[in-house]
Amino acid sequence: MMDGSLRIRLAALPLGKSRLAGALDFAILDAAGEAEACRVRAACEVDHLGSRIHLRGQVEGEADAHCHRCLEPYRRPVAATFDVTLQRTAAEIEPESDVEFVPDSAVEYDLAPRVQEAVLLEEPLQLVCAPDCRGLCPQCGANLNRDACACALPVDPRWAPLATLRARIDKPA
Ligand SMILES: [Zn+2]
Ligand SMILES: [Zn+2]
Numbered sequence: 001m002m003d004g005s006l007r008i009r010l011a012a013l014p015l016g017k018s019r020l021a022g023a024l025d026f027a028i029l030d031a032a033g034e035a036e037a038c039r040v041r042a043a044c045e046v047d048h049l050g051s052r053i054h055l056r057g058q059v060e061g062e063a064d065a066h067c068h069r070c071l072e073p074y075r076r077p078v079a080a081t082f083d084v085t086l087q088r089t090a091a092e093i094e095p096e097s098d099v100e101f102v103p104d105s106a107v108e109y110d111l112a113p114r115v116q117e118a119v120l121l122e123e124p125l126q127l128v129c130a131p132d133c134r135g136l137c138p139q140c141g142a143n144l145n146r147d148a149c150a151c152a153l154p155v156d157p158r159w160a161p162l163a164t165l166r167a168r169i170d171k172p173a
Pocket of ligand 2: 137138139149
């Protein structure tokens with residue numbers, strides 16, 4: 001690879017084991033449908049066996065996420081792994097295997113879709129900017145991490161008579 005991309009030049013790949021590294025910028029959608037811009041680096045161990053190529057590696061980087069509680073943007077770390085097997089001759093592929101056929105005539109193999117897929121698989125269901133994020137006030141929408149809003153605690157209708165009584169007691173005579 002891979003000057004700013006994850007394209008592997010197959011013709012230049014030596015037989016046996018080697019290492020490649022590259023970088024990739026892309027966007028994925030989080031569980032809430034928000035786009036996250038991801039910037040990752042991939043380090044790949046290559047095992048070139050002639051008609052078969054194993055690609056195993058790690059992806060690390062960061063994503064511009066939006067907190068699902070307070071909706072503020074924040075950066076989250078991204079980490080994933082991938083394990084890809086390429087087969088250069090179609091005849092040897094068993095139908096059920098997840099081996100990917102790459103014809104002999106192919107000049108390069110783009111690892112980017114596999115890296116994006118790996119990152120997407122590790123996408124957390126809930127994105128939270130901090131474990132103690134207090135989120136938004138359900139009544140006025142204030143960000144409770146920043147603002148102490150003036151809304152009362154949610155009133156349970158069963159306590160409403162007590163609240164009225166309390167207001168009466170609190171009122172200076
Ligand atoms: Zn938050
Ligand atoms: Zn409020």
